[in-house]
Structures are given as structure tokens and as C-alpha cells.
Amino acid sequence: MEILKLGGSVVTKKDLPKTPNTEAIKRLASEVALAGPRRLVIVHGGGSYGHPLAKEYDIAAGYSSPRQLAGFSMTHQTMVELNGIVVEALLDAGIPAVSIAPSSFIVTEDRRIVDADFSIVSRALDSNMVPVLYGDAVLDSARKFTILSGDQLAARLATELGATRVIFGVDVDGVFTANPKLVKEAKLIEELSLSKMRGMVRIGEALSTDVTGGMLGKINEAGAAAEVGIEVQLVNALKPGVVNAALRGDKVPCTWLRR
Amino acid sequence: MEILKLGGSVVTKKDLPKTPNTEAIKRLASEVALAGPRRLVIVHGGGSYGHPLAKEYDIAAGYSSPRQLAGFSMTHQTMVELNGIVVEALLDAGIPAVSIAPSSFIVTEDRRIVDADFSIVSRALDSNMVPVLYGDAVLDSARKFTILSGDQLAARLATELGATRVIFGVDVDGVFTANPKLVKEAKLIEELSLSKMRGMVRIGEALSTDVTGGMLGKINEAGAAAEVGIEVQLVNALKPGVVNAALRGDKVPCTWLRR
Numbered sequence: 001m002e003i004l005k006l007g008g009s010v011v012t013k014k015d016l017p018k019t020p021n022t023e024a025i026k027r028l029a030s031e032v033a034l035a036g037p038r039r040l041v042i043v044h045g046g047g048s049y050g051h052p053l054a055k056e057y058d059i060a061a062g063y064s065s066p067r068q069l070a071g072f073s074m075t076h077q078t079m080v081e082l083n084g085i086v087v088e089a090l091l092d093a094g095i096p097a098v099s100i101a102p103s104s105f106i107v108t109e110d111r112r113i114v115d116a117d118f119s120i121v122s123r124a125l126d127s128n129m130v131p132v133l134y135g136d137a138v139l140d141s142a143r144k145f146t147i148l149s150g151d152q153l154a155a156r157l158a159t160e161l162g163a164t165r166v167i168f169g170v171d172v173d174g175v176f177t178a179n180p181k182l183v184k185e186a187k188l189i190e191e192l193s194l195s196k197m198r199g200m201v202r203i204g205e206a207l208s209t210d211v212t213g214g215m216l217g218k219i220n221e222a223g224a225a226a227e228v229g230i231e232v233q234l235v236n237a238l239k240p241g242v243v244n245a246a247l248r249g250d251k252v253p254c255t256w257l258r259r
Numbered sequence: 260m261e262i263l264k265l266g267g268s269v270v271t272k273k274d275l276p277k278t279p280n281t282e283a284i285k286r287l288a289s290e291v292a293l294a295g296p297r298r299l300v301i302v303h304g305g306g307s308y309g310h311p312l313a314k315e316y317d318i319a320a321g322y323s324s325p326r327q328l329a330g331f332s333m334t335h336q337t338m339v340e341l342n343g344i345v346v347e348a349l350l351d352a353g354i355p356a357v358s359i360a361p362s363s364f365i366v367t368e369d370r371r372i373v374d375a376d377f378s379i380v381s382r383a384l385d386s387n388m389v390p391v392l393y394g395d396a397v398l399d400s401a402r403k404f405t406i407l408s409g410d411q412l413a414a415r416l417a418t419e420l421g422a423t424r425v426i427f428g429v430d431v432d433g434v435f436t437a438n439p440k441l442v443k444e445a446k447l448i449e450e451l452s453l454s455k456m457r458g459m460v461r462i463g464e465a466l467s468t469d470v471t472g473g474m475l476g477k478i479n480e481a482g483a484a485a486e487v488g489i490e491v492q493l494v495n496a497l498k499p500g501v502v503n504a505a506l507r508g509d510k511v512p513c514t515w516l517r518r
Contacts, residue, residue, distance in 0.1 A: 069355035069388055076358060077343055084336055096328035099335060104363035104379060117376070120363060120398065127403045129328055139379065144386045 001039040002165045005154035008047025009171040010237040020085050029093035031244035042132045045150040049082040054147050062143020072145050075137040083134050098129040102136040110142040118160045151221040158225040166225050169237025174255030175215050191256050232257035260298040261424045264413035267306025268430040269496040279344050288352035290503035301391045304409040308341040313406050321402020331404050334396040342393050357388040361395040369401040377419045410480040417484040425484050428496025433514030434474050450515050491516035
């Protein structure tokens with residue numbers, strides 16, 4: 001079983017309010033379809049759907065005021081809307097995609113999935129469906145609610161369901177030595193060991209800066225899957241053909257995260 | 260804790276394809292808001308959203324052909340869309356409504372909820388939210404998938420969460436001695452005992468006809484809640500003010516289902 005995580009910067013236009021990247025979504029749906037039937041779970045991020053509302057109502061921090069309750073609900077609803085667009089594109093491409101709402105079955109403990117029952121996802125897989133989940137506003141046992149990132153969810157699904165590989169589709173080729181959007185000399189790191197990754201995370205935390213341009217949180221979550229021997233691959237899902245090639249097992253520009 | 264079930268004939272225009280009864284939804288949202296804050300779960304039916312797709316793909320019967328997989332997903336997605344309209348109206352009325360997707364946490368066994376974990380619903384209630392669920396296409400351990408009616412779900416939520424009352428909001432005043440839409444002399448049954456109700460269900464099954472005009476399935480499900488001493492009330496949710504009065508505990512034309 002494999003997991004394909006599609007970042008919020010892939011399925012939405014991050015700089016425009018609540019704007020799906022319809023072209024990318026449709027193209028990726030057909031790339032997945034062309035790769036042939038397989039046991040696959042798709043997880044997508046929030047981008048310009050979930051993020052602005054989550055930020056406005058400070059949902060990730062947890063409960064502090066009654067007005068957040070509506071904000072919690074609206075954050076979920078906007079993700080449901082984006083998810084509907086993704087699921088419809090997958091169905092149109094002939095993939096038996098089925099939406100599963102994380103907040104309807106996952107309760108985090110202080111922002112982390114500690115003990116969740118993922119059997120609904122395996123059951124959908126067993127029925128030859130392709131479950132589609134997403135980063136979501138979820139109930140939390142310590143904070144009443146919080147934000148569960150699609151990255152944490154994808155890594156956790158991978159370890160819980162025994163995935164062989166998790167592909168993180170992002171808007172760059174992988175992890176670079178510097179932010180490739182800012183630094184021309186930035187070089188793609190083709191293989192990143194967990195220990196080296198953790199060093200980068202520590203430096204990032206110490207300096208309160210993310211040299212990779214926003215990739216540290218993601219690879220830190222992905223590390224949990226790499227840790228138990230699951231192949232973790234970061235690829236550029238905005239470049240046509242890359243996700244299809246990766247699914248087929250062909251070589252693409254990417255970063256492999258290794259134990 | 261109380262449960263308000265709003266029928267598909269209330270929240271949609273059943274004779275028009277995929278048409279919400281926006282006026283009724285908005286009015287009911289404000290009737291609930293005006294009744295004041297309370298521990299309340301709302302469940303709604305499918306009407307012209309869920310039913311046509313469920314029928315076209317024969318989802319209730321369970322799996323027989325791969326083409327049903329997309330139909331299963333589309334049936335769920337159309338319910339998600341209707342649910343989004345209901346939740347938005349409730350939020351607009353100031354109710355901290357939160358959508359919970361039945362298919363993301365309930366697996367039926369041969370069309371019945373046998374053993375489900377409803378803790379996500381109680382947790383939302385404990386956080387002062389108003390959970391909003393709906394009749395849904397769900398995974399089934401015997402048939403791969405089926406349709407879970409909002410009526411079965413409402414009755415089961417009531418018994419599992421220890422509700423004091425379930426109000427079924429329908430498009431007539433309650434259970435009549437005959438179909439009130441066809442028979443002028445039909446009289447409202449103000450109190451219906453479980454044993455009398457079961458007699459009506461038996462006669463209905465024997466004659467393959469529902470003398471009440473489609474109410475037998477509903478009261479049969481509702482019976483499970485009445486059985487354990489929960490108050491079950493059928494009221495006309497299309498008559499302005501009735502749901503509000505019922506929530507406040509005022510007398511309205513209705514049928515009480517009694518043990």
C-alpha cells in the first residue's frame with residue numbers, strides 16, 4: 001500500500017483566497033489513473049482553503065474563546081469543499097476515490113495522533129476504493145480542538161497501515177541545501193538520512209529559520225515513516241508527469257528520506 | 260441531550276432534482292437558535308440529494324458491480340454537499356454546528372449499526388458544539404457498503420448517547436390513521452404505543468403497503484429509542500414555529516411514540 005500526499009501548494013493557489021489549482025488537480029488525477037489500479041491512499045493539504053480560516057480563528061492553538069467554535073467548523077467545511085473538488089476530479093478520471101473526514105474519526109492528544117483507529121481506511125482499501133483524506137480541524141483531548149496537518153496524517157497512516165512508500169508531492173523537486181525559490185545555488189539533496197534531517201531540524205529550530213524554505217516541518221513528520229523503514233520520497237507534483245513516473249517506480253528528480 | 264432529526268422531505272424539495280429547501284433550512288436554523296443553547300445533535304435525511312444516486316447505483320443492496328464504487332462515493336459527496344448547506348445555515352444563525360460524516364466512523368453489519376463508537380459525537384457535545392450528521396452511504400461488513408438512513412442513525416445516537424428525547428421533524432403532523440396526503444378523513448394519532456405501532460408495521464409488511472404514507476419505516480426505527488424510555492415525538496417541521504415550540508417543550512400537534 002502506498003500513500004500520496006499532495007501539498008496545499010499543489011492542490012490550491014496559495015496566494016489567492018480559496019482558489020483550487022484545478023489544472024493541477026485534474027492533471028494529477030489522470031496521472032494517478034494512468035499509473036494503474038493500486039492500493040493507494042491520497043491525503044491533501046489545505047493551502048488557500050484551510051489555512052486562512054485556521055489562522056484567523058487560531059484553531060491550531062486550541063480553545064480559548066467561544067467564537068472559535070464557528071471558526072473550527074468553518075475551517076473543516078472549507079476543507080470539505082476542497083476535498084470535494086479533489087474527489088470529483090479523481091472520480092472523473094475513473095478512480096474509485098472515497099472521501100474520509102479525519103475529524104469524524106481522529107481525536108488528537110495535544111496536537112498529535114496518539115491512538116486512533118484507522119480501520120475505516122483499511123476497510124475502504126479492502127473494498128478497492130481509494131480513500132482521500134486531508135489536513136483538518138480536529139477535536140483534541142487537551143486543547144478541545146486543533147489542526148491536524150496532512151503531513152502528520154500521511155506519515156501516521158503510513159506507519160499504521162504498513163505502507164511501503166509515502167510520496168510527498170510538493171511544489172519543488174525535494175529538499176534543497178537552501179531555499180531554491182530564493183537561492184540560485186541551492187542544490188537538491190537526493191538522499192537525506194534521518195540523522196542529517198534531524199540536524200537540519202535542530203539548526204532550524206535554534207535559528208528560528210527554515211533554510212529549506214518551509215520543508216523542515218514536513219520532513220520532520222515524514223521522518224516517523226522513514227524511521228520504521230517505509231520509503232519516503234519528496235517529488236515535484238507541479239511538474240507534469242513526475243507523480244505518474246514516481247508511482248510507476250521510474251526515476252525522477254526527488255529527495256529520498258532514508259533511515 | 261436531545262436529537263432533532265430533519266427528514267429529507269423537510270431539508271430538500273423531494274420532487275426536484277438535488278434541490279435544497281433553503282427557506283425551510285434557514286427558518287429551522289433560526290428556530291433552533293431561538294430555542295436557546297442546549298445539548299443537541301441534529302441528523303438530516305437525503306431527500307432529492309442522496310436518494311436518486313443511491314437508487315441509480317443500488318447502493319443500499321450492497322456490492323454487486325465495480326461501477327457501484329463511484330456511485331457509492333457520489334452518493335456520499337452529494338450528502339456532504341447538502342450537509343454543507345445545513346451546517347452553513349446553522350452557523351449563520353449563531354449555532355456552533357459541526358459536521359460529522361457518518362461514513363467516516365460507522366461501519367454497518369448487514370445494514371444495521373451493531374457496534375459503533377459514537378465518542379466523537381459526545382466529545383463534540385462536551386465542547387459545546389452541535390454535531391450535525393446525516394443519512395449516508397457507509398461501508399458494511401457483509402455487503403461492502405449500504406445506505407444508513409438518518410432515521411436509524413438518529414434512533415441509535417439516542418440510545419447510545421442517552422438522549423432524553425428524539426424529535427423527528429417530517430412533512431406532516433405525525434402518524435395518521437391513513438395517508439393524510441390522500442385520505443381526507445385521516446386522523447392524527449396523538450399517542451402511539453409500541454405494540455400498536457408494531458401491529459401497524461406487521462400489517463404494512465403483510466400487505467406490502469404503508470397505510471400511513473411512508474411513516475412505518477421511520478416509526479419502526481424510532482421504536483428502538485422509545486423502547487428504552489426515550490421520548491419520541493414526530494412533528495411537522497414544515498410548519499413554521501413547530502420545531503421551536505417542540506424544543507421549548509410547548510404543546511404542538513404531533514404523535515408521541517410511547518413504550
